Amino acid sequence: MSFSIDNIKHSEDLSTNSSAVDTVHKEANADVFGEIFATLGDHNGFYIGPHHVCDLPIVLVDNGLHVYFSKSSMLSSGLFTEVDHSIVRTSDGQAPALDLSVTNLVVFQWIAIVFILLVFRNISKKKKLAYNKPPKGFLANVAEKIILYVRDEIVAPNIPYPKIVNSLTFYFVATFIFILVVNILGLLPGGHTATSAIPLTGSLALIAFFVINGAAIKYSGIKSWFKHLLGGAPVGLAPIMVPIEILTLFIKPFSLTIRLFANMTAGHIIILSFLGLLFFFNTYVLATIIVPFSVFLYLLELLVAFIQAFVFTMLVAIYTGQSIGDHVRSEH
Amino acid sequence: MESLAIAYLAAAIGAGLVVIGASIGISRIGAAALEAIGRQPEAGGQLRTSMIIAAALIEGVAFFAAAICLLLVLK
Numbered sequence: 001m002s003f004s005i006d007n008i009k010h011s012e013d014l015s016t017n018s019s020a021v022d023t024v025h026k027e028a029n030a031d032v033f034g035e036i037f038a039t040l041g042d043h044n045g046f047y048i049g050p051h052h053v054c055d056l057p058i059v060l061v062d063n064g065l066h067v068y069f070s071k072s073s074m075l076s077s078g079l080f081t082e083v084d085h086s087i088v089r090t091s092d093g094q095a096p097a098l099d100l101s102v103t104n105l106v107v108f109q110w111i112a113i114v115f116i117l118l119v120f121r122n123i124s125k126k127k128k129l130a131y132n133k134p135p136k137g138f139l140a141n142v143a144e145k146i147i148l149y150v151r152d153e154i155v156a157p158n159i160p161y162p163k164i165v166n167s168l169t170f171y172f173v174a175t176f177i178f179i180l181v182v183n184i185l186g187l188l189p190g191g192h193t194a195t196s197a198i199p200l201t202g203s204l205a206l207i208a209f210f211v212i213n214g215a216a217i218k219y220s221g222i223k224s225w226f227k228h229l230l231g232g233a234p235v236g237l238a239p240i241m242v243p244i245e246i247l248t249l250f251i252k253p254f255s256l257t258i259r260l261f262a263n264m265t266a267g268h269i270i271i272l273s274f275l276g277l278l279f280f281f282n283t284y285v286l287a288t289i290i291v292p293f294s295v296f297l298y299l300l301e302l303l304v305a306f307i308q309a310f311v312f313t314m315l316v317a318i319y320t321g322q323s324i325g326d327h328v329r330s331e332h
Numbered sequence: 333m334e335s336l337a338i339a340y341l342a343a344a345i346g347a348g349l350v351v352i353g354a355s356i357g358i359s360r361i362g363a364a365a366l367e368a369i370g371r372q373p374e375a376g377g378q379l380r381t382s383m384i385i386a387a388a389l390i391e392g393v394a395f396f397a398a399a400i401c402l403l404l405v406l407k
Contacts, residue, residue, distance in 0.1 A: 153381070255392050262395035311388040318385070 183305035205253035216323035354394035
């Protein structure tokens with residue numbers, strides 16, 4: 001440890017000695033950390049790791065729909081141009097009204113969707129053939145284990161009505177598996193984590209918002225949903241309780257969004273920052289510490305990928321159970 | 333001191349405070365859960381689940397603060 005610290009000081013001394021080398025060195029250093037954030041961001045092209053595979057269509061809504069099949073065709077049309085990795089209008093330098101481009105992270109999300117659809121279509125065919133019999137094959141067994149786990153460990157303890165559990169399990173299984181597959185796709189070599197983008201986690205939370213409130217309205221009635229806004233307090237407290245409860249309705253999906261996004265981004269930033277230190281200090285000696293530590297962090301991120309899929313599903317189940325409450329209509 | 337330097341300093345101090353708060357919270361949860369599992373080993377599964385949920389809630393608050401620190405640096 002002391003040896004490596006000596007070495008850091010040594011390289012700092014070297015860089016301060018010659019000012020010409022210093023500026024070049026500093027610029028290279030700044031680039032390392034700038035590149036971390038550029039890598040973590042979204043791109044208008046399909047990348048595997050840092051390698052550009054193909055261009056992706058750019059879709060902009062700005063006084064009508066503009067569709068370009070690649071960035072170069074957008075630039076040659078002259079309407080829009082690119083400044084600092086973001087697309088702006090050529091005429092006044094403002095961002096377009098709405099950017100619906102297919103980006104790198106969207107493609108990785110599609111890969112996850114196609115993967116899940118292929119695997120589960122295959123399994124559901126097999127299951128249909130062997131109805132009421134044990135599942136056949138490796139994938140079908142794994143899927144049954146996951147589905148039963150989600151139903152019995154996540155949904156059932158939080159929603160006390162077996163009928164509601166059975167009708168909502170499909171949503172929780174889909175959410176759990178989708179988040180898990182997207183998280184793990186991002187940990188494969190060359191993969192990008194689509195869950196480290198606010199739009200994806202935000203739309204997952206939006207669906208959760210509709211599930212939480214929709215289930216409450218469907219199963220315990222709109223009347224008890226409105227009654228829930230009182231939070232169980234006497235009517236006299238309504239001026240205080242109602243705003244708080246309405247705020248709570250929106251804070252829940254918001255915190256779901258931020259939690260998943262921040263967890264998946266933080267791990268990447270930490271690993272890349274540690275690897276960036278190697279280039280920052282320009283020494284091999286640090287690698288003996290940093291590389292094993294990065295491997296440890298990578299394994300920690302693998303754990304976090306599972307835990308976050310679990311936590312997201314679990315929290316939606318808890319919120320749904322809370323919002324349904326214990327006054328379910330008699331037919332259920 | 334220029335304002336950028338102050339922003340970096342504030343972000344670093346903020347990140348440190350976030351770590352202190354989150355680690356106190358999570359360590360208390362861990363300690364309480366271990367004690368409870370020690371008393372009642374058969375309730376281990378249920379306790380572990382509630383422990384993870386409580387830890388996730390604390391982590392969520394900590395991440396709000398960490399995101400603000402990150403915004404200070406990136407702005």
